[in-house]
Structure formats: structure tokens, C-alpha cells
Amino acid sequence: MLDEATREHITDGAGPGVRDTDGDLRPELIEQVANAVEASDAARLKALFADLHAADQSDLLEVLAPDDQPRLIELLGPVFDFTALTELDETVRTRIVEALETHTLVEGMRELDSDDAVYILEDLDKADQAEILDQLPELDRAALSRSLDYPEETAGRRMQTEFVAVPAFWSVGRTIDHLRETEHLPERFYEVFVVDPLYRLKGAVALDVVLRSRPGVTIGEILSDEWHQVRDTDDQEDVARLFERYNWVSAPVVDDTGRLVGVITVDDIVDVIAEEADEDLKALGGVKADEELSDSVWYIAKSRFSWLFLNLLTAMLASVVIGLFAGEIEKMVALAVLMPIVASQGGNAGTQTMTVAVRALATRELGHGNAMRIVxxxxxxxxxxxxxxAVIMGAVAVAWFGIPDLGLVIGLAMVIVLVAAALGGILIPLALHRLGADPAVSSGPFVTTVTDVVGFCAFLGIAALWFGKS
Amino acid sequence: MLDEATREHITDGAGPGVRDTDGDLRPELIEQVANAVEASDAARLKALFADLHAADQSDLLEVLAPDDQPRLIELLGPVFDFTALTELDETVRTRIVEALETHTLVEGMRELDSDDAVYILEDLDKADQAEILDQLPELDRAALSRSLDYPEETAGRRMQTEFVAVPAFWSVGRTIDHLRETEHLPERFYEVFVVDPLYRLKGAVALDVVLRSRPGVTIGEILSDEWHQVRDTDDQEDVARLFERYNWVSAPVVDDTGRLVGVITVDDIVDVIAEEADEDLKALGGVKADEELSDSVWYIAKSRFSWLFLNLLTAMLASVVIGLFAGEIEKMVALAVLMPIVASQGGNAGTQTMTVAVRALATRELGHGNAMRIVxxxxxxxxxxxxxxAVIMGAVAVAWFGIPDLGLVIGLAMVIVLVAAALGGILIPLALHRLGADPAVSSGPFVTTVTDVVGFCAFLGIAALWFGKS
Structure with a gap:
């Protein structure tokens, strides 16, 4: 049996007593923190936060009232881990950063790896960025400025500029001595990179390989034959796809001359992957990718309006189609009762196909090679x-309204709309993708237009032809 | 300038000439492989596959005709990396594994880390599992059997049982010597674990910390104070959430007595995160989580049918509501023309709110603490x-049909349906979550029912009251 003290220590490895069994923050702790901020009790806050992981500090910060958030950081001083800011929603982070004293921010940023510092700085406007950069040591400033010069969402923006690089002729022993003696190493690293005198990347060695090798062996001899790299200008989603495919833990980043300029680690990539899936999911649901739970009512309403407006135009188009058949509906009101069923089945079937298509395009499972087969x-x-x-609804329609021909009409319409929905659901995302648009964002309204118009046209049109004759 | 030969080597670190700039497999290569399989040219295939990463081997395997897939593996012999099987769709993997000679499978499995071996074995039925396990060495068999005894989707299933563990009193120097001398180390590892004589976990040290420390220091002295662990019975999604939150690269897995039984690495977790987001996205689109691009037409049609059938019931309920107001529609056909607009706006607004709610519940951003605020x-x-x-559609209705009161009726209905959609979109996922159901899977039909029924009832009901009086 594990003694209680040890078990307590083990279970709470991530910070003693922070969370309940569901992984939610303990309400008592939230209250203690809120009260201590209220009372400006810096000593109490430092005691509460001292052993906490940045992720827990971040979550505690996020549940406080907006005004208390920058206050907490000022009160904590050096106990606050600025990495915590990178875990916040962008809206919250920007608000907090703008409310902090410049010197607090500068002190906090000094402790960060460059990728985290860039993550915080990139939300600020140029003037605020410059003010903070000016107060950082020369070396940090140069590295951060360079990262900020890369376009957003590139490998250059996401990389950290702290890494370990040695020449290929060094022995394992000398490399280990170097690591023992160097003061400014990255906070955590997984590979030693190999560069030539011009700092061009020549390979990489995983740390376990270094540890397993005899001290006399040179680094050049143990270079991995499966090594890899990404370009500084590569899109972060493409990089994420490579990490996912090849199971990388970190990847060196090189510039256009092959020089090693930084390293991207898997923890940042996990965030990119989660973010990307999130964006697709929201886009399919008609919600903007940047919508966050912390946004204001007004912002939410405005951001949702444009999608609903687009949908309104689609729906009005469908209404115009219905209007064309107003005469038939007046003669047989059953058509009005049944027509939403046809359109709704079409809409849902179209959404099913579209969901599969959009996701497969995003994960690159759907490409030139198999598009035809999937269509x-x-x-x-x-x-x-x-x-x-067709069989089910035909039977229902006949039973409901007692008009045998109505069953045939709705059955025929159902076949037409479900085939149209399938074709629209796959061809529209494919076409948008080839045109360079994001199919997750733009497919929905087109697919709905197709299914609505085809649905109402098919059902009411066939009814008009059929019953018009008789 | 980088010389061409070096650049070639660097760019193709992940396998020479496998993919084009879009990351798709080169068509020439696919053709060469297909032809070589056709001609049973094992030597040619071995040359083509020898330097390929398992992920590339997997993608090449996947594009072949189904019958050629097991044939390729038999022809490649030891050149085929069985890890590639773990990257395939489950349908494809199961089909291939069942078609392989048992001895090929057994030979291939010997080379795998236990987590990958379990991943392949878990799809097979008990008899086939036993047949393969019987032919593996005693030690491997015991480890695999134990992993397979854990329920699916737990940490115990996902962990690998190969890891490095040392006692706390060992020095860094002795630990490094141990790593240099031990033959059977995991293929890749990132931490050294510390255990007591009963193999109970006492902590962990990252490899960079081992490398940075003086040889005389004991492992106990450099133990991380931020270390962590997970239980073998923990759900893999909970584990993934921890990796994401705390930026772990690997995590030790312990049993109920605190004994170290395995390790989970971030590459497996990346797959879990991607899979989970994928499941939510598909569920919201009305597609079953296990649907894959490689599934047959028949399977797809069957699997989509149940969702469409549920939707049909919802749509029929809406039709019954419309049927109640058939008299009003006969008197004023404009109602039939406009009613789908009201329902459609409600449906889309409901989907927007539901999308946000479902995703926030999945990522634990939405909980007891903020539910009320979000509602x-x-x-x-x-x-x-x-x-x-209300203003927009009111104006449109008046302009279209020239009936001023119709604008008021549709405006009022629009307000009612959009508030109902918002409430339904958030309260239904919250309620399902509290009841222990997966809100991503089950919210849609409920939300659509609410918006359809409220939409048609509000519009036609208000119209009946309003125009009935006059």
C-alpha cells in the first residue's frame, strides 16, 4: 500500500488541491484567491500561487472578475508565471496585457521562451510592442523582432529561438560537457541540432540517442537518418500535419539559406491542431472562428448576424420557388404541410455529406487521387x-391524406432531393477547395440553397405536373 | 548557398521523393509500387520502401487496390514497418491484418513497441489475438495481454510498457552508464522515471535535465517538482486534456497501488485529440464517429439512415403543426410561402448556439461556474x-405581399423563434451533458424540433389569432 502522504503528493503532482476529480478548479480555492485580491493580500496570494503550474495559474486568473485580473498579476510579482497568459482567450489576454504596468510586463517577459513572448506580443499594436521591446535586453529584442516580422500563423511566428546546436565533429562527451556548462539553455528541449560553421542545419540527434552513445563517438556518427525540418515561412497548419503524420516531438526551423533559426515543439503543435479542428467545427455551425466564450453579447450578436443574413437570402430564394407554385398549394393544402419534410431531409443529408467532405479535405484524406471514387x-x-x-414518406403521405398519387409525388421528390444533396454536399466543398476558399466556412449556404431549391422545386413541380394533368 | 545535393537530402529527410509540394504522394511513385506488386517484384519494392518512414509506407499501402495491400506486406518482408498499420483506417487495417499470414504478422509485431502492437491486436477477435500472442516471446505476450485486459480508450490500452526506471539513489553518471549498456530500451523516450524497490513511482526527470546535471549528483536530487502521472484506468480523453493543459511530452501510468506500469507519449495523444475533435464535428453533422472514407456505399447509407430517420420524425412533427393551421394557409397562401423562412432562421440560429455550447462542453470551458452567464x-x-x-423580414413581407399586418406577424414570430433557438441551443446540450449523454451526438434533433415547432407555431399561430379576429 502507498502511504497517504506519498499518495497525496503523487496525485497532486500538478499542484496541490487545485482541482476536483472532474478536473474543475476547486470553488474554495477560487474564493480564497478572490478574497485575497480584494484585500490586496500579496503574501497570501504568493503562498497560494507559488507551486502552481502556469496552466492552473491561468485558469484561476480567468475566473476572476475582469478588474481583478491585472491586479492579481501585479500583486503576485515574480510568482506569476507569464506563460499563463498564453493559455488565455485572446480577448482576455489583450485586455489584461493592456491593463498591466509596462515594467511588470517587461519583467515577466524576460523569463519567457521566445515563442511564448511572441504569442503575447503579437496581439498588441505596433506602438505597444515597441515600448516593451525597447526595455528588453538587446539579444531578446532582436530575436523577438525577427519572429514578429514573420506573417501570422507561420512556423517563424510559432518557433522558439532558444535551441542547442553543435558541430558534427564534437564527441558525445564534449556535447554533454557543453550542456552541463552552458547557462542559457532552453527551458526544455528534446533534440541536439547539428550545424556547420555557417549555422546551416546538418541534422539532429534525439536526447535519448545522445544518452545511449559512448562518450568517444562523434555527433556526426549518430545523426538520425530520419531527420526532418520545416521552413520558417511554412504555414503552421502544414507543420502541424507533418508533426501528426511523422510523430515528431520537435522540429528545427530553417530560413531560405538552410540556416537554423529556431525550433517548434509539439506542445505548440497540439494547440494548433486543437484550434484548427475547432475552427472547422465552428465554421460548419455558422460561427466565426475567433468567437470565444469571453466575448460580449453585442460582439456575439454582430458576428452571428452575417451568417444568419446569408441564410435569410437562401431561405428567401426557397420562398420565391414556393411562391411560383402558390396556385397548386391553394388547390391542395397538403402540399404546404408536406413540403418542409422534403426540404429538411435534403438539408440534413447534404450536411452529412458536406461534413465528411470538409473534414476529409482538412486532413488531406480527400485529394485528387480519390475524389471521383468518393463522389x-x-x-x-x-x-x-x-x-x-421515398417508400417511407410515400406510405405516410397516402395514409395521412388518402391521396395515392401524393405518395408517388413525394417519393419521387425524395429520391431527387437526396441525390442532389449528396452531389451538392461533396461537389461544392471540392469546388471551393480547388478555388482556394475554405470549404468549412463557405460550403453551408451553397449546400442549403441547393437542397432547398431542388427540394421545393422537385416536390411542388412534380405535383403541379401530375395533378395539373388530371 | 546550400549545395543542391545537401538541399535535396535535407528536403527529403522524411523519405526521398515521396511527396509533391502539396504533401500528396507522387503519382509516379504510386504507379511504380503498384506495378512492382503486380509483377511480384520483391527486390524492387524493397528498394522503394527501404528508407521510407512508417507514415509514408502507410499512405502508399492505403492507395493500393485492396487485394494488393496484404501482398505488398508479404513481399516486403522485414522492410515493411508494422507501425505503418497503426496509421490506417480501422476498416482497412482489420481487412489487411486478417489477410496476412500469421507468421508474417508475428514477425512484424516483434519489432513494435507494445502500444502499437496493442493498437493492431485490439481490432481482432479473441481467437485471432490468442493465435498471435501464443507465438510471441513470453515477456511480450504477458505485457500485451495485460494491456488488452484494460477497457478500450483507457490509458492502460494506449500506454507502452517499455520505459526506463531507476532508483532515486543512483547518480546521474550511473544512470547514463545504465542507458549506454542496456540493450532493450524503448525506441524513443523523453524521461527517466524513478521508482522504489517495489516499483512504485516516485518521480520523473526529463532527459535534458539528466544531460545538464553533473555525473555525481543523484537522480533523487534532480527530481522535477512539477512531475505528474495518470492512472491506468483513466479515460484517454481525460489524459489528452491533461497533456494539452500542462504541455506534457510523456506521462507515466500507474496502477491502483502506485506501481509504474507504462508510459503514454504525446504522439499517441495528438491522435486522440485529433480523433476527438473529429468525432464532435461528425456528430454535429449527423455522421457516425466511426465513418471512414474507406467504408463501403452500403455501410455509409445504412449508417446515415438512422440520423435521417430521426430527422424525418422531427420534420413530421413540424408538419403536424402546419396541418393544424391548414385552414389559415388555404385562406392566405402567403403564409405557406413565408413559413419556411421563420423555421430556417430558427434552425440556423439554434445550430450556431449549439455548436458553441457543444465545443465549450467538450473542452471543459463551459462548466458549473459560467453556465448561467452563457445562457x-x-x-x-x-x-x-x-x-x-423582425425588422428586415417584416419589411420584406409587406413589400412582397402588400399586407401590412403580415409584416407584424412575421416580425413577432422571428423574435420568438430566435430567442427560443438560443435557449434551446444552449439548454439542450447542457441538460444532455448533465444527464451523462454526449451533447455532440444527441443535441441536433432536439434543437431542430424546438426551432421547427416553435417557428411554425409562432408564425401560423399568431397569424391565426391576428387575421382570425379581423
């Missing part, structure tokens, strides 16, 4: 379900 | 947009 597969699945629902 | 925020945003669209 055929979707159309065939649409036809099968179209026939199935 | 109020959504309702307020719904009211604002309800008023906006």
Missing part, C-alpha cells in the same frame, strides 16, 4: 437512402 | 438578432 460513393448512398425514404 | 448571453444575443431580423 460516386456519396451519390450511390444518396440514391439508396432516397429510395428508402 | 443569459446567448438569450440576449438571440433577442438582438431576433429584433434585427
Amino acid at each position: 460516386v460513393r456519396e451519390a450511390a448512398a444518396g440514391l439508396i437512402n432516397g429510395l428508402a425514404f | 443569459v448571453r446567448e438569450a440576449a444575443a438571440g433577442l438582438i438578432n431576433g429584433l434585427a431580423f
Whole structure:
């Protein structure tokens, strides 16, 4: 049996008593922190925060009232880990950073790895950035400025400029001595990079390989034959895809001449992957990618309005189609009762196909090689379900309204709309992707337009032809 | 300037000439492989595959015709990296594994870390598992059997049982000697774990810390104060959440007595995170989580049918509501023309709120602490947009049909349906989450029912009251 003291220590490795079993922050702790901020009790706050991981500091900070957030940071002084700011929603982070004293911010930034510092700085306007950079040591300033010069969402923006690089002729022993003697190493690293005298990247060695090798062996001899690199200008999503595919833990970043300029680690990539999936999911639901839980009501309403407005135009187009058949509806009100069913089945089937297509495009599973096969597969699945629902709805319509021909009409319309939904659901995202647009953002309204217009047209049009004749 | 030969080597670190600039496999290479399989040219295939990363081997395997896939593996013999099988869709992997000769499979599995071996074995039925396990060395068999005994999607299933553990009293020098002399180390590792004589976990040291420390220092002295662990029975999604929050690269796994039984590394966690986001996205789009691009038409059609059938019931409920107002529609066909607009705006607004709510619940951003605030925020945003669209649609309706009162009726209905959509969009996922159901999977039909029924009832009901009086 594990003694209680040890177990307590083990279980709470991530910070004693911070969270309950669900992983939520303990309400008592939140209250203690809030009270201590209220009372400006710096000593109490320091005691509460001293052993906390940056992620826990961040979550505690986030639940405080907005005005208390910068106050907490000022009160904590050096106990506050500025890495915590990188874990916040952008809206919250920007607000806090703008409210902090410049000297607090500068002191905090000194302790950060460059990627985290850039992450905080990039939200600020140029003037505020310059004010902070001016007060940092020359070396840090140069590295941060260079990272900020890269476009947003590139490897250059996400990389940290602290890394370990040695020449290939060094022995394992000399490399280990070097690591023992160097003061300014990155906070955490997983590979030793190998460079030539012009700092051009020649390879990489994982730390476990260094540790396993005899001291007399040179680094050049143990270079991995599976090593890799990314370009500073590469898009962060492309880099994330490589990490995911090849199971990397870190990757060196080189510039256009092959010089080693930084390193990207998997913890940043995990955030990129989560963010990207999040953006696709929101886009498909008609929500802007940057919407956060901390946004104001007004901002939310405005940001959702544009999608709803676009949808309104789609819906009005469908109404115009219905209007064309107003005469038929007046003669047979059953058409008005049943028509939303046809459009709704089409809309849902279209969304199913579109969801699969958008996700497969994002993860690169869908490409030139298999597009045709997937289009055929979707159309065939649409036809099968179209026939199935034609039978079901045909029977329901006949039973409900007692008009046998109405069953045939809705059945035929159901087959047409489900095949159209399948084709629209796959061809529209594919076309948008080829045109360079993001299919997750723009497919929805087009697919709905197709399914609505085809749905109402097919059902009401066939009804008009059929019952018009008789 | 980088000389061409070096650049070539660098760019192709992940496998020479495998992919084009878009990251897609080169068509020429695919053709060469397909032809060589056709001709049973093992030597050619071995030359093509010898230097490829498992991920590239996997992608090449996946694009071949189904019958050629197991044939390729048999032809490659020891050149095929069985890790590649873990990167395939489950459907494809199961089909291939079942088609392979048992001895090929057994030979391939010997080379794998235990987590990858379990990943492949877990898809097989018990009899096939036993047949393969029987032919593995005693030690491997015991470790794999134990992992397979854990429930699916737990840390115990995902962990690898190869790790490095030393006692706290060992010096850094002795530890490094141990690593140099031990034959069977994990393929890659990032931490040295510290255990007591009963193998209970006492801490962990990152490899860079080992490398930076003087040889005479004991491991106990450099133990991280920020170390962590997970339980073997923990759900893999909870573990993924911890990796994401605390930026871990690996985590030791302990059993109920605190004994170290395995380690989970971040590359497996990246897959879990991507998978989880994928599941939520698909669920919201009405697609089953396990649907894959490699599934057959028949399977796809069947798997989508159930969602569409549920949606049909929802749509029929809406039709029943419309049927109640058939008299009003006969008198004023404009109602039939406009009613889908009200329902559609409600449906889309409901989906927006639901998307935000489902994602926030999944990432634990939405909890007891802020649920009330978010409900109020959504309702307020719904009211604002309800008023906006009331004005727009009111004006449109009046201009279109020349009936002033119709503008008032549709405006009022629009406000009601958008507030109902906001409340339904947030309260339904929250309620499902509290009841222990997955809100991503089940919210959609409930939210659509609310918006459809409220939309048609509000519009047609108000119209009936208003025009019935006059």
C-alpha cells in the first residue's frame, strides 16, 4: 500500500488541491484567491500561487472578475508565471496585457521562451510592442523582432529561438560537457541540432540517442537518418500535419539559406491542431472562428448576424420557388404541410455529406487521387437512402391524406432531393477547395440553397405536373 | 548557398521523393509500387520502401487496390514497418491484418513497441489475438495481454510498457552508464522515471535535465517538482486534456497501488485529440464517429439512415403543426410561402448556439461556474438578432405581399423563434451533458424540433389569432 502522504503528493503532482476529480478548479480555492485580491493580500496570494503550474495559474486568473485580473498579476510579482497568459482567450489576454504596468510586463517577459513572448506580443499594436521591446535586453529584442516580422500563423511566428546546436565533429562527451556548462539553455528541449560553421542545419540527434552513445563517438556518427525540418515561412497548419503524420516531438526551423533559426515543439503543435479542428467545427455551425466564450453579447450578436443574413437570402430564394407554385398549394393544402419534410431531409443529408467532405479535405484524406471514387460513393448512398425514404414518406403521405398519387409525388421528390444533396454536399466543398476558399466556412449556404431549391422545386413541380394533368 | 545535393537530402529527410509540394504522394511513385506488386517484384519494392518512414509506407499501402495491400506486406518482408498499420483506417487495417499470414504478422509485431502492437491486436477477435500472442516471446505476450485486459480508450490500452526506471539513489553518471549498456530500451523516450524497490513511482526527470546535471549528483536530487502521472484506468480523453493543459511530452501510468506500469507519449495523444475533435464535428453533422472514407456505399447509407430517420420524425412533427393551421394557409397562401423562412432562421440560429455550447462542453470551458452567464448571453444575443431580423423580414413581407399586418406577424414570430433557438441551443446540450449523454451526438434533433415547432407555431399561430379576429 502507498502511504497517504506519498499518495497525496503523487496525485497532486500538478499542484496541490487545485482541482476536483472532474478536473474543475476547486470553488474554495477560487474564493480564497478572490478574497485575497480584494484585500490586496500579496503574501497570501504568493503562498497560494507559488507551486502552481502556469496552466492552473491561468485558469484561476480567468475566473476572476475582469478588474481583478491585472491586479492579481501585479500583486503576485515574480510568482506569476507569464506563460499563463498564453493559455488565455485572446480577448482576455489583450485586455489584461493592456491593463498591466509596462515594467511588470517587461519583467515577466524576460523569463519567457521566445515563442511564448511572441504569442503575447503579437496581439498588441505596433506602438505597444515597441515600448516593451525597447526595455528588453538587446539579444531578446532582436530575436523577438525577427519572429514578429514573420506573417501570422507561420512556423517563424510559432518557433522558439532558444535551441542547442553543435558541430558534427564534437564527441558525445564534449556535447554533454557543453550542456552541463552552458547557462542559457532552453527551458526544455528534446533534440541536439547539428550545424556547420555557417549555422546551416546538418541534422539532429534525439536526447535519448545522445544518452545511449559512448562518450568517444562523434555527433556526426549518430545523426538520425530520419531527420526532418520545416521552413520558417511554412504555414503552421502544414507543420502541424507533418508533426501528426511523422510523430515528431520537435522540429528545427530553417530560413531560405538552410540556416537554423529556431525550433517548434509539439506542445505548440497540439494547440494548433486543437484550434484548427475547432475552427472547422465552428465554421460548419455558422460561427466565426475567433468567437470565444469571453466575448460580449453585442460582439456575439454582430458576428452571428452575417451568417444568419446569408441564410435569410437562401431561405428567401426557397420562398420565391414556393411562391411560383402558390396556385397548386391553394388547390391542395397538403402540399404546404408536406413540403418542409422534403426540404429538411435534403438539408440534413447534404450536411452529412458536406461534413465528411470538409473534414476529409482538412486532413488531406480527400485529394485528387480519390475524389471521383468518393463522389460516386456519396451519390450511390444518396440514391439508396432516397429510395428508402421515398417508400417511407410515400406510405405516410397516402395514409395521412388518402391521396395515392401524393405518395408517388413525394417519393419521387425524395429520391431527387437526396441525390442532389449528396452531389451538392461533396461537389461544392471540392469546388471551393480547388478555388482556394475554405470549404468549412463557405460550403453551408451553397449546400442549403441547393437542397432547398431542388427540394421545393422537385416536390411542388412534380405535383403541379401530375395533378395539373388530371 | 546550400549545395543542391545537401538541399535535396535535407528536403527529403522524411523519405526521398515521396511527396509533391502539396504533401500528396507522387503519382509516379504510386504507379511504380503498384506495378512492382503486380509483377511480384520483391527486390524492387524493397528498394522503394527501404528508407521510407512508417507514415509514408502507410499512405502508399492505403492507395493500393485492396487485394494488393496484404501482398505488398508479404513481399516486403522485414522492410515493411508494422507501425505503418497503426496509421490506417480501422476498416482497412482489420481487412489487411486478417489477410496476412500469421507468421508474417508475428514477425512484424516483434519489432513494435507494445502500444502499437496493442493498437493492431485490439481490432481482432479473441481467437485471432490468442493465435498471435501464443507465438510471441513470453515477456511480450504477458505485457500485451495485460494491456488488452484494460477497457478500450483507457490509458492502460494506449500506454507502452517499455520505459526506463531507476532508483532515486543512483547518480546521474550511473544512470547514463545504465542507458549506454542496456540493450532493450524503448525506441524513443523523453524521461527517466524513478521508482522504489517495489516499483512504485516516485518521480520523473526529463532527459535534458539528466544531460545538464553533473555525473555525481543523484537522480533523487534532480527530481522535477512539477512531475505528474495518470492512472491506468483513466479515460484517454481525460489524459489528452491533461497533456494539452500542462504541455506534457510523456506521462507515466500507474496502477491502483502506485506501481509504474507504462508510459503514454504525446504522439499517441495528438491522435486522440485529433480523433476527438473529429468525432464532435461528425456528430454535429449527423455522421457516425466511426465513418471512414474507406467504408463501403452500403455501410455509409445504412449508417446515415438512422440520423435521417430521426430527422424525418422531427420534420413530421413540424408538419403536424402546419396541418393544424391548414385552414389559415388555404385562406392566405402567403403564409405557406413565408413559413419556411421563420423555421430556417430558427434552425440556423439554434445550430450556431449549439455548436458553441457543444465545443465549450467538450473542452471543459463551459462548466458549473459560467453556465448561467452563457445562457443569459446567448438569450440576449438571440433577442438582438431576433429584433434585427423582425425588422428586415417584416419589411420584406409587406413589400412582397402588400399586407401590412403580415409584416407584424412575421416580425413577432422571428423574435420568438430566435430567442427560443438560443435557449434551446444552449439548454439542450447542457441538460444532455448533465444527464451523462454526449451533447455532440444527441443535441441536433432536439434543437431542430424546438426551432421547427416553435417557428411554425409562432408564425401560423399568431397569424391565426391576428387575421382570425379581423
